Amino acid sequence: MIIPLNYSFRNLWTRRLTTFLTAGGIALVIFVFSAVLMLANGLEKTLVGTGSDKNAIVLRKGAQSEFMSMLDRNAINIIQSQPEIAADPEGKRLAASEVVVLINLPKRGTNKPSHVQIRGVAPESLTMRPQVTLTAGRRWREGLSEVIVGREVAERFQGGGLGETIRFGMRDWTVVGVFEAEGAGFESEIWVDAEQLVQAFRRPVFSSITMQLSGAGDFASLKSRLEADPRLTVEVEREKQFYAKQSEMMATFIRVLGIFVTVIFSLGAMIGAMITMYASVANRTTEIGTMRALGFPRRSILGAFLFESLLLAAIGGGVGILLASFLQFFTVSTTNFATFSELAFRFILSPSIVIESLIFSLAMGFFGGFLPAVSASRRKIVEAFRAS
Amino acid sequence: MADPLIELVDVSKSYRRDTLEIPVLQNITMTVPEGEFLALMGPSGSGKTTLLNLIAGIDRPTGGILRVAGTELGGLSETELAQWRSRTIGFIFQFYNLLPVLTALENVELPLLLTPLSKHERREHAAVALELVGLADRVHHYPKQLSGGQEQRVAIARAIVTDPPLLVADEPTGDLDRTSAQEIMNLLGRLNAEYGKTIVMVTHDPRAAERARKVIHLDKGAFVQM
Numbered sequence: 327m328i329i330p331l332n333y334s335f336r337n338l339w340t341r342r343l344t345t346f347l348t349a350g351g352i353a354l355v356i357f358v359f360s361a362v363l364m365l366a367n368g369l370e371k372t373l374v375g376t377g378s379d380k381n382a383i384v385l386r387k388g389a390q391s392e393f394m395s396m397l398d399r400n401a402i403n404i405i406q407s408q409p410e411i412a413a414d415p416e417g418k419r420l421a422a423s424e425v426v427v428l429i430n431l432p433k434r435g436t437n438k439p440s441h442v443q444i445r446g447v448a449p450e451s452l453t454m455r456p457q458v459t460l461t462a463g464r465r466w467r468e469g470l471s472e473v474i475v476g477r478e479v480a481e482r483f484q485g486g487g488l489g490e491t492i493r494f495g496m497r498d499w500t501v502v503g504v505f506e507a508e509g510a511g512f513e514s515e516i517w518v519d520a521e522q523l524v525q526a527f528r529r530p531v532f533s534s535i536t537m538q539l540s541g542a543g544d545f546a547s548l549k550s551r552l553e554a555d556p557r558l559t560v561e562v563e564r565e566k567q568f569y570a571k572q573s574e575m576m577a578t579f580i581r582v583l584g585i586f587v588t589v590i591f592s593l594g595a596m597i598g599a600m601i602t603m604y605a606s607v608a609n610r611t612t613e614i615g616t617m618r619a620l621g622f623p624r625r626s627i628l629g630a631f632l633f634e635s636l637l638l639a640a641i642g643g644g645v646g647i648l649l650a651s652f653l654q655f656f657t658v659s660t661t662n663f664a665t666f667s668e669l670a671f672r673f674i675l676s677p678s679i680v681i682e683s684l685i686f687s688l689a690m691g692f693f694g695g696f697l698p699a700v701s702a703s704r705r706k707i708v709e710a711f712r713a714s
Numbered sequence: 715m716a717d718p719l720i721e722l723v724d725v726s727k728s729y730r731r732d733t734l735e736i737p738v739l740q741n742i743t744m745t746v747p748e749g750e751f752l753a754l755m756g757p758s759g760s761g762k763t764t765l766l767n768l769i770a771g772i773d774r775p776t777g778g779i780l781r782v783a784g785t786e787l788g789g790l791s792e793t794e795l796a797q798w799r800s801r802t803i804g805f806i807f808q809f810y811n812l813l814p815v816l817t818a819l820e821n822v823e824l825p826l827l828l829t830p831l832s833k834h835e836r837r838e839h840a841a842v843a844l845e846l847v848g849l850a851d852r853v854h855h856y857p858k859q860l861s862g863g864q865e866q867r868v869a870i871a872r873a874i875v876t877d878p879p880l881l882v883a884d885e886p887t888g889d890l891d892r893t894s895a896q897e898i899m900n901l902l903g904r905l906n907a908e909y910g911k912t913i914v915m916v917t918h919d920p921r922a923a924e925r926a927r928k929v930i931h932l933d934k935g936a937f938v939q940m
Contacts, residue, residue: 330827336815616811619772620825620872621800623793707772711807 329617329626334634338641341606348602349642351595352687355588356646360683361653362584364673366577372671373573373662375510377566380412381454382545384535384552387559391572391665392426392533393443401558402532408552410544411537414453421537422448425523428667429494431483440659442479443667444494444516446523446532454538458512463488463503466519471526474503476513478670482659492516495526511569514659514670536565572662592690595642599694603635607702614702615710628703635695636688643687650683651675718745719880719912720769725778727764727935738764740935741778748879751906751913753926760932762916763884769914770882771799783879800828804873804911806902808885810865812857812872818844819853822871829876843871847901863894870901874911881905883915887922899925 338345377383384405389395397405406421413419425446430439445451452458452465466472475486480501485492492499499518507513520532539545549562563571607614614627653673662669727739739761746752754762767773768780771787780787783802790798805811812821822840831839844853847867857865866886873881883902887895903925905911915926923929931938 328827330816330820332820333813333815340815612809612811613813616805616807616813617824618796619770619799619803619805621796621828623796708767 329622329630331633334630334637337606337610337634338638344602344605345638345641348598349638349645351598352639352642352690353646353649355591355595355690356643356683356687357649358584358591359588359686360647360650360675360679361673362580362588363679363682364650364653364675365584365658366580367676367679368671368674369580369669370570370573370577371674372509372511372669373569374566375457375508376512377564377569378455378457379564379566380538381536381565382539382548382562383565383568384537384560384562385533385568387553387561389561392424393428393665393667395533396531397423397533397535397560398531401560402535404555404557405535405552405560406537408537408548410539410541410548412540414450418450419537420450420454421535422451422454423520423532423535424448424451425520425527425529425531426533426665427495427523427527427529428665431485431492433482434484434486437484440483441661441667442483442516443514443665444473444518444523445512446520447517448520451517451536454536455507455512457508457510458505459507460503460505463501466502466517468519469522471497471499471522472502473499473516473518474505475501475516477504477506478513478657478659479516480504482670486516495523497526509672511662511669511671514668572665576660576662588686592686596690596694599635599638599691600698602638603631603695603698604701606634607631607698610702611705611710611713614705615707618705618707618710624703628699631699631702632692632695635699636691639687639691639694640684642690643684646687647675647680647683717748719748719750719783720744720746720914721779721781722769723779725768725775725780727761727768727773727775727777738935739768739775742935742937744930744937746912746914748912749906749910751903751925751927752915753923753929754914754916754932755918755920755923755929756932756938759934761935762932765932766882766884766914766916769880770803770805771795797828800825800876802878802880804876804878804881806866806869806873806881806883806886808888810857810862810869810889812865812868814857817854817856818849818860818868818871821857821868822875825872825876839875840871843875844868846874847871861894862890863897866890866894866898867901870898870905874905874909879912881911881913883913883917885917885919886915887917887919895919895922 385395402423411419411421427444428441429444431442432439479486488501488504490501552560552562654675657670657672659668659670722742722744725742728735728737756762768775785798819840822843823836826836844850847870849867887898899922902913906913917923
C-alpha cells in the first residue's frame with residue numbers, strides 16, 4: 327500500500343528551488359550543529375591525547391593545573407624515590423620534574439600577543455611521551471639556551487620557526503627543533519631544559535612530576551602512600567585523567583552553548599520545512615483526493631508526505647555534514663581556561679557526530695512535516711476535489 | 715434483465731453549513747443493471763455529481779440504503795470503503811487527475827500497487843491497458859507531454875487496469891475539444907459494449923449523453939421526467 331518513493335523524490339525535484347532553499351536552511355543548522363560537536367570533540371581529543379595511561383602526574387594538593395602547582399626540591403626527591411616508578415632499559419628511572427611558565431609572544435600575521443606555555447623538561451620527558459617526535463632540527467643541548475617548539479607554536483608565533491630566536495627570561499633562546507605530538511596539547515608548548523628554565527626565571531620550585539609506572543596496579547599504592555605522607559601536600563592523578571579534566575569544562579561549555587544556539591536555529595528551519603510542506607500539500611489537493619479515491623488509505627498519504635519531508639531533511643543534513651567535514655582542514659586556537667595559555671586544536675569529525683547530526687536533521691524533518699502530512703491525510707476526498 | 719449492480723433505496727444527502735442544513739439529494743430510489751451505460755444530466759447544483767460520488771463510495775449518504783456490486787456501503791469503515799473502491803470502481807475525472815510527476819505507465823500502474831501483483835505483472839497490466847486505449851507509444855511520457863485527449867485516455871487506462879465492474883466518469887469530455895471528446899466517447903462505448911463495463915457518467919454535453927443507453931435528468935436533488 328506504499329505510494330512509490332519515486333513520487334516523493336520527483337515531487338521534490340519538480341519543486342527544486344523550494345526544495346533547495348528549505349534543505350539549505352536545514353543544512354546550515356546541521357553545519358553549525360556538527361561544527362560545535364566537532365569543536366568539542368577536537369578539544370577533548372587534543373587534551374586527552376596529551377596524557378598517557380601509563381603515566382601518573384603529581385601536583386601540589388588543590389592545584390587545578392600545573393601552572394598553579396609548586397613542588398620544592400625536597401618534595402621532588404621524596405617523590406622520585408618511590409618504588410612504583412618504572413626504569414628505562416639502562417636502569418634510569420622514568421620520572422621527570424617539570425616547570426611550567428607562561429610567557430607572552432606576538433602572533434604571526436596579526437602581531438597580537440598571546441600566552442604560550444613553556445615547559446621545562448627533563449630528558450625522560452621525551453621517553454615517557456612517545457607521541458612527541460621531532461619533525462625538524464634536533465634536541466636541545468644541556469647548558470645552552472636552546473628550545474624545541476610544538477608545531478602549532480612554530481606556525482603561529484613570531485620567532486617560533488626553526489633557527490629563529492624567542493626572547494624570555496631575559497635571554498634569547500634559539501629554536502633548534504620542531505616537534506609533533508599527534509595533535510595533542512603539547513604541540514602548543516615550547517620545551518626547554520628544566521634546569522635552564524629554573525635558572526632563567528630564578529624559580530626555586532618545580533610545577534609537577536610526571537612518572538611512568540612499572541605496573542597497572544601501581545597507581546593505587548603510589549597515590550595512597552604519597553597523599554598520606556606527612557612531609558608532602560600533593561595530589562596524584564593519572565596523566566590522562568588530569569588532562570581530560572582540563573578539557574571537561576571547556577568542552578561542556580562549547581557543547582551546551584552550541585546546542586542551545588542550534589536548537590533555536592532549528593526551530594527556524596523546522597518552521598521553514600513546515601511552510602514548504604504545507605504549501606506542497608495545498609498544491610497537491612487534487613492529487614491527494616485522487617489517490618484516496620483510487621483506494622490508498624490515509625496512512626499511505628501520511629507516509630508519502632512524511633517521507634518527502636524526511637527526504638528533504640536528509641538532503642539538508644547530508645549537505646550540512648559534508649560542509650562541516652571541510653572544517654577538519656582548519657585549526658582554531660583558544661585560551662585554555664585551565665592553564666591560561668593558548669591551545670590550538672582542530673575540528674574532528676567522528677562517526678557518532680555524523681549519526682547525531684543525521685538524527686537531528688531527520689527530527690527536524692519529522693516535526694516540520696508531521697502536521698502538514700496529517701492535514702493531507704485527513705482531507706475528505708470530496709472536499710479535496712471541491713477545493714480544486 | 716441483468717442483476718442490478720447499483721441499488722439506491724430512499725437515498726438522501728444533505729450538507730451542513732454552520733447551522734443550516736442544505737439538502738442536495740432527496741429520497742432517490744433507483745437501480746442500475748450490470749452492463750448499463752447511464753448518463754446523469756442536469757443543471758449545476760442539481761446533485762448529479764453528489765449522486766455519482768455516493769455511488770463511487772467517496773461520499774456517504776445522510777439517509778437511505780446504498781448497495782453497489784453486492785456491498786451495502788453504509789456498513790463499511792473508512793478503510794474497508796477504500797479497499798472496496800480499489801476493487802470495484804474505476805474513476806474518470808473531468809481534468810484527468812493524473813499525477814504530474816509520474817509517467818503515463820506509472821500513473822496507470824498506481825491502482826495496481828494496492829493489489830498483490832508483482833512489479834513485473836503490474837508493469838505488464840499497465841502496458842496492456844495503455845495499449846487498449848491506443849497509447850502504447852506514449853508509455854514513458856509525462857502528463858504535460860500529452861494532449862488533453864491523450865491524458866484522458868491515460869486516465870481511462872488507469873480506471874480499467876484493475877478490471878473493476880463499474881466505471882464512474884465525471885464530465886469526461888468537459889475539458890476536451892470536439893474530436894477528442896468523440897474519441898473518448900467511442901472508447902467508453904467500446905468498454906461498455908465489448909468489455910461489459912457498467913458506466914455511470916455525469917455530463918453537460920448532450921452529444922456525450924447520446925452515446926449512453928440511458929439518460930436520467932436531475933433537478934434540485936430529484937429525478938425529473940423529460
